[in-house]
């Protein structure tokens with residue numbers, strides 16, 4: 285067994301829970317069917333198993349290096365991405381005119397899970413290129429699309445995102461990279477970009493850097509940030525590659541995990557850049573693709589959690605140790621550790637986190653399709669709002685739970701899990717990044733509480749409540765065995781609403797620091813209620829169905845309601861208190877030690 289992601293579970297979520305087949309009724313997806321979805325999932329799974337999983341450990345052990353001239357990656361990375369390219373996966377969700385097959389985003393997100401579980405570092409080249417291409421599809425001029433978008437969709441050029449600088453990560457308002465306009469309409473960029481994944485390599489013909497920079501004389505803060513295309517090799521109007529641009533590798537970062545993709549400090553030295561769209565709109569352009577990029581990060585965290593869980597499960601089935609609690613006879617044979625309640629606890633937690641997060645990420649991806657193809661503008665707007673609200677949860681909560689799941693996978697392996705002979709310690713190290721990049725989880729928590737729940741008079745929050753109430757009502761039908769869960773979810777939802785109103789009203793009264801000081805606890809509360817809602821949906825679809833698969837779903841839901849939802853009153857109490865323990869006092873004792 286490949287132990288990446290359960291195909292059965294993916295199909296359950298896609299077809300039985302999220303009903304994605306209904307998308308094929310929409311004009312954009314009319315050439316698709318469950319059969320075409322199945323085919324592409326199969327192709328992706330095969331490539332992930334045969335070309336990605338096979339060099340995951342090698343990527344970890346032999347990280348990219350710079351020989352003074354070139355950055356070298358393992359040759360298997362290029363071969364795997366070539367297989368991905370030949371299958372047409374770089375362009376799959378794009379229009380026919382751009383060489384795509386107009387695949388729903390939710391299906392591409394689903395198959396993306398195989399690649400991320402198999403080899404998150406190699407998969408990241410494709411993820412970054414997809415994000416870059418989305419920005420250019422939306423905001424690039426026709427000439428820029430011809431020169432930089434099409435080669436990315438063909439998989440000939442790869443893309444990067446150059447936002448961060450050595451001194452400015454969370455706070456992009458402080459970036460220093462400058463872009464000076466030139467008489468020929470181009471710009472010359474100077475500055476440093478830090479942490480750039482895929483920033484230099486020899487895998488693709490060219491690298492298209494999307495760079496945030498400030499044009500001198502522009503407005504202060506984020507309103508003065510513009511977006512530029514800065515290719516590694518200049519590209520002529522006819523598409524031919526010209527000389528090397530002034531974007532230089534200043535050094536490689538040596539990472540804890542995620543090692544197969546080079547992470548670079550780049551120096552821009554009079555680099556030629558083309559402005560994307562209007563000046564000073566750069567951050568808003570980047571943010572329009574952030575939702576999808578953050579679903580990608582949530583999926584990555586989930587995929588590592590999922591594969592870690594499957595590895596731990598297999599280990600627990602085979603490893604014998606000790607006897608049942610009731611068995612006092614030392615002569616009786618040792619049992620597989622799977623039978624010990626504490627090991628089952630750790631496995632069930634991983635299952636609940638991984639399968640719950642997979643549901644959350646796919647739900648968000650389906651909202652992207654809704655936003656794009658809903659039959660009415662109102663429905664599209666509702667999908668947009670829900671997606672905006674849930675994005676920090678998809679990114680922030682999936683990566684918190686994913687890491688916890690990987691920690692438990694190590695624990696299930698005992699001492700062996702702590703060695704490099706097994707895979708789970710690498711999953712943990714790889715997954716540790718997901719709480720940091722694409723906006724740290726501290727920033728995601730603030731985004732959720734200080735921006736998203738109150739935006740447009742709480743419009744998105746109200747939609748979230750409405751959707752949960754719908755699931756609650758469906759779980760209270762006559763004779764429903766899920767009524768107890770529905771009641772508990774309703775209670776948790778009411779608590780969340782009461783706490784949300786309190787925090788927002790305190791902030792409106794001026795107590796901003798106290799209201800938002802515990803935003804991470806709010807992310808925990810909101811994330812827990814969201815997953816409880818999704819687990820209730822999975823339980824609904826599993827009730828009354830035969831077989832171990834559905835029984836497993838009901839047990840995971842039971843775990844979630846018995847052990848996770850219990851945290852809600854505790855978190856709510858902490859939030860209600862407006863606890864100031866984390867607030868920085870005038871005389872900071874913490875800075876004194």
Ligand SMILES: Cc1cc2nc3c(=O)[nH]c(=O)nc-3n(C[C@H](O)[C@H](O)[C@H](O)COP(=O)(O)OP(=O)(O)OC[C@H]3O[C@@H](n4cnc5c(N)ncnc54)[C@H](O)[C@@H]3O)c2cc1C
Nearest residue numbers: 445446447448452453454479480481721722723724726727
């Ligand atoms: C392996 C890796 C790959 C990356 N890939 C890319 C890439 O391809 N392109 C790119 O542009 N960037 C990339 N990044 C950068 C990444 O997005 C940043 O590291 C991240 O945004 C955090 O910025 P920072 O490292 O400067 O940390 P800081 O911003 O200094 O944050 C340090 C700590 O302070 C907290 N903090 C900071 N400000 C606040 C605040 N206002 N309120 C509350 N807490 C706060 C943070 O949550 C964090 O815990 C990558 C990073 C890594 C490690």
